[in-house]
Amino acid sequence: MLSTVLNGKKLNLIQTVEELRWLRKEIEKSKTAGLDTETTGLSFYKDKMVGLCITACRPMEGFYLPVRHVIGKNLPLGDVVELAQYAISNKKTMFFNRNFDANMLEMDGCEIPYNADMHDVQVMCWEATNEKFPALKKYTRDYLKWKMMDFGEAAGTDEDGNANHNFGETDPEQSYIYAALDPIATVELGRHMWNTYPYIRKIYPVDNLVTEAVRRMGKVDVQIDYDRLEELSEEANKELRSMRQQIIQMVGYEFNIGSNRDKAEALSRFVTLSGKTKTGQFSVKDEVLQEIDHPLAQLLLNYSKRSKFINSFVKPLSLMKGKPVHFNFKTVEVPTGRMAAGQVRGNDYYARLNVQALPKKKVHRYLHEGSDLGYFLDDNPEEALGDQEVKAGFRDCFVAPEGYVFVSADYCGEEINICANLSGDDTWCNAINEGKDIHMECYSDDTEILTDRGFVLFKDLKKEYKVAEFCDGKFQFTNDYTTSVYDYKGKMCHFKTKVTDILVTPNHRMYGRTDKTNSYRIQLAKDVKNLFIARNAEFDGVSIFPDIIKIPCSEANGRKYADEISLTKIQLFRLLGLLVTDGHVRSSKNTIFIYQSEANKKFEKVKSFVESLPIKWNLEILEKDKNIPNGSNGDVFIWSFSHKELHRLIKKLIGNSIENKFIHRIIKFEKEEFLKEFFEFAILGDGSIDKREGRNNFTLCSGSEKLADDFQFIAMRLGYGTKKIGKERKWRVLCSSIKETLIKSPDYKEYDSKVYCVTVKSGLLIVRRNGCISVCGNSAKKVFGIADKEKRGIVKTCSFLIIYGGGDFTLSRRLKVSLQEAKNMFNAFHVGMPKVSRWIKYTIDQARRKGILFTYYGRPRLLYQYYSSSDPKKHSFADRSAVNTLCQGCLPTDLHIELKGKAVYLASHLGAKYTIADGREAITSGRRTGQCYLILTKSGDFAIADENHGFIHGSKKKPLYRRVCEGLNVKIRTSKLQSKMFPNLLELKNLFTAAGRKKAKSTILSLSMKDEVVKNRRLSTYFFICWLLKLPLNFKDIHRAASMRSIASVFGFNLKMDTNSDIQQLDKADYYLHWFRKSKTSVVGVRKMGIENIGSLTMTSGYQIYPTQGFLNKNTGADIMRILLCKFFQEKNDNSEFNENVELGWHVHDEINVYVKKEYLFKFFYILRDLMWVRHPNWRTDLKSDIGIGTSWGNGINAIGVTPEGTLIIKGLNDTPEVMERTMKAVKAAGLKWDDDLGLKRI
DSSP, rough: OOEEEEETHHHHHHHHHHHHHHHHHEEEEEEEEEEEESSOSSTTTOOEEEEEEEETTTTTOOOOOOOOSSSOOOHHHHHHHHHHHHHHHHHHHEEHHHHHHHHHHHHHOOOOTTTOOEHHHHHHHHHHOOOSSHHHHHHHHIIIIIOOOOOOHHHHOOOSSHHHHHGGGOOOHHHHHHHHHHHHHHHHHHHHHHHOOOGTTTTTHHHHHHHHHHHHHSSSOOOOHHHHHHHHHHHHHHHHHHHHHHHHHHSSOOOTOHHHEEEEEEHHSSSOOBBBOOOOHHHHHHHHTTTOOSSHHHHHHHHHHHHHHIIIIIHHHHHHTTTTOOOOTTTSTTTTOOOOOOBBBBBBTOOOOOOOGOOOOEEEEEEEOTTTTSEEEOOTTTSSSSEEEEEEEEGGGGGOOOOOEEEEEEEHHHHHHHHHHHHHHHHHHHHHTTTTTTTTOOEEEEEEEEETTTEEEGGGGGTTTEEEETTTEEEEESSSSSSEEEEEEEEEEEEOOOSSSSEEETOOEEEEESSSSSOEEEEEEGSEEEEEEOOOBBBBOOOOSOOOOOEOOEEETTEEOOOOOOHHHHHHHHHHHHHHEEEEETTTTEEEEEEEEETTEEEEEHHHHHHHSSSEEEEEEOTTSOOOOOSSSSOEEEEEEEEEHHHHHHHHHHOOOOGGGOHHHHHHHHHHHHHHHHHHHHHHHHHEOOOOOOOOOOOOEEEOOOHHHHHHHHHHHHHOOEEEETTTTTEEEEEOOOOHHHHHHHHEEEEEEEEEEEEEEEEEEEEEEEEEEEEOOOOOOSSOOOGGGGHHHHHHHHHHHTTTTOOOOHHHHTTTOOOOHHHHHHHHHHHHHHHHHHHHHHHHHHHHHHEEHHHHHTTTEEEEHHHHHOOHHHHHHHHHHHHHHHHHHHHHEESEEEEEEEEEEESSSOOOEOTTTTTTTEEEEEEEEEEEEEEETTTTTTEEEEETTTEEEESSSSSEEEEEGGGOOOOEBBOOOOOOOOOOHHHHHHHTTTTHHHHHHHHHHHTTTSEEEEEOOHHHHHHHHHHHHTBBOOOSHHHHHHHHHHHHHTTTTEEETTSSSOOOGGGGEEEEEEEEEOSSSEEEEEEEEEEEEEEEEEEOOOOOOOOEEEEEHHHHHHHHHHHHHHHHHHHHHHOHHHHHHHHEEEEEEEEEEEEGGGGGGHHHHHHHHHHHHHOOOOSSBOOEEEEEEESSGGGGGSEEEEEESSSSOTTTTTHHHHHHHHHHHHHTTTTOOOOHOOOOOOO
């Protein structure tokens, strides 16, 4: 046995069988063994293991066991493999890139048990650092500070200095040092990572086990339809030739379309290029071409995409013809935990294809009866039972083997579902649980909506009507809206006051403000406690009439009866106002009448106006109590005038008889200055005014309901709160200058009828119920104002883009809509999903603050390197990654943080190590910019943080994290005050004077501006006097006040905001010092502050919990797929029948693709559904799967079940009660789980 020492470790070469037997006994005594293989290369087809590296003994020694070296002695291969088998089966074994070593050992007859106690240190390193494909040598040098031999030193190099990858050609007596050190480095590095980065311990078991699942998945032979692949190749090349011809014709000369320089030169002849590459050439990347509005740019873009399709997918797969197709999945590449796919360099065992990026084409195919599955899909619409959208195209090439069916299962809205659970958004969670579209928030069937035709019931809304859309205090009419109707049975929220009557579903969005000093915001109906809602809305009128209205002379049979009349616009509107209330239009003689009692206080004003008109009135005076049916307190003046043309105009504008009067829309939509004149004279005619002091109320009466509606509309436009009351021929419109009304907690009413939804872009409507007008939240079926089923793809795009950090511009570009439309969608999202919106911002700021965040399952995602960069693009990437990781948890740097005995300004102390009050060490770190919020609590405590910042509740031994986005009234823990210092009595005596108090206050206020504040007796005395005398502190800036909370905590005092302070005027708020601090308090308000720089403290040990501002502060989709793969292969390991009939070929994002023998399909369907069901105690929704079954990947039929005979059950087609009952009995008889066993409703 040859031996040497390196890095303090003994390294040995086993040369004889006797030494091998001795080593076996040493391994039997060990609990852990490091394992590694040395090979002739990296290919699983051509290369072999040439030696085994293993550890044993105490202290640990490394051993190399050569088996296939060209030079020197080799040990018996069988004995060495048997030793490896013993270690794997009986010991805790540690590898670095275990899949490679496991495959090499397996090729020499070693069996790898699925549940063996095998560990991959490469996974630990990846989890701890997020660096893709960690290398053993580099990590050992960096983290253990060992000297490591490079492969070239051991294996030698060629003439060009490149390492020889065939380790079998080395002399083991020379190269054993390199080989024997590897397993020791693996074990020591694994221990270092495990102890130094304890946060990896939660997710590591999943990541470690999934490597074995992925290894097994990569051994499945994927079946390809090469005939279909050839068809696709011909189609793509034909399109490419056609596009090339069009490009050459458009440019006018031949050029190399594959050359970026030539493309740029050709394109610059038509458009001006601006963006450049690093080499100074004009950029013609796909992203650049996409933004150029020119046919040539679009042709070049399409050519590029088609060319990539051929070169990246069609050609690589075509080259595999005649060879087995295997897919390789990389578990230690993507930091979020998503698995990448692609070929391994030097290993031709795997296809040169990234299956995760395979293109797909959405097409509609038609469902027919037939085949072994009972149904099949094709492109023939004749005699079809229905149609289904499938993701076909290139996927059609992937088919099931003979005797198998193709099953593709994916999670239903995985990211959306996870986001709903993590954010705790009530609307989203309820919609998912109830199987409804998100935001089904509706009005009762007796509610009216304002349209350009007036108020109409939702059920009477017609396509040609325009709906009033409210935005920024005004409304406008739009035909860009969608409507929906649902059957609803359950409780409705009823808001009823003297002037308000609203009946909506509990999740309906109400629009108002909690007090008159706040701005308007959205609040769910069920959460309303005190809310001021608007009762009126302005409208930018349109002037139709000229300034002078000339009414032609009235003639009949060539005889002139009346002269031409010229009225100013104001005169016309005043006249119309009088006539509509106190006038009459007689059709028989084309006569106009105005009635007015002399006893009326407004008589003189009316008389003066009438007589000022350029009209020759006929005046008749009815004396008091004579010839007046109802009597009068004074003489009644009746002005009349006959004029055919004037009569015709007035009749058209306001009608004639009492019950048929109305106000024409051109009057209602007139500019406000003229509408006021009309309205004033209408009140003079037949209105009553409340003249009591401080009131500006009046009532208009009408015998026409249509006229009452029109009066109400005009009054609303003019800024009055209104209500219409009355009954047939006795209608009144009550008008008030009070524009808002206070509604309180709703009463709940049982409801069983239709509910109606209307969606507009702004998210706000004007509605009326029982005569009461209100501005109310948009009853959107979708977050983005999209309700059509055909537009679900748009909704999905919007959801994912917004959740993962896309901006207005990106959204408009993706959906090909205007920038304003994209902004409206963003606004609708944030209005409709307040908790989701807050959670997204919380997650981003959490990442900015800590530089690391954790998924629900504990996966760490390191982002500090991006936030620490000066490149804003890296900051944006980190923000997107933060949310993506969680679906797949910061503080402004402009604040002080609490440390032991001092407080420091975070922005000036980034990257430094400090000790906090409990003795733990922490490192300050800077992030990028982020949206911050002011968090207000019931006790007056407050803090500034990003909205996804985590606060603590629960015990210290078992802390739980509560996010601000979880809503108001959340109980959160405050931090413990540090010990107080006894004040300096001499100094204290001088501070009781006016000058002393001023000095104390100014000193305390100035501390928030200092870079570092160290605790001392003098400052403690100032804090003491401010507390003792209850001196109000005013910081002018809320950030300085938040800083003072941290500083005051260091000195043992608690700074609170005066609960009577106006949060809209924080610069005037008062703050007071308190002796004690409650251990818990409730969040009662969150106010948006703006974009700020973010930083945090990262604890070097223990919980990531630290105090600041007086509080204890604190990717899931990828994890779910990893867990599913582990569960799937565990089922194969435990269930022999399942193992024999099922092969998992590959997975793509949240989808798995499986080959299943036809006779086993019935059992497999229900086993798979159970495996994919995700439920957690603290989740409000379950994550479910969609299962498609067919003969190829692109032709799967959506099935909700499988009968015992193997026939697919399709919703709405053959899911009869009889079929479902019979299937349920068969499922339970087979020992499988049915809906009720899974805790489900009907599928």
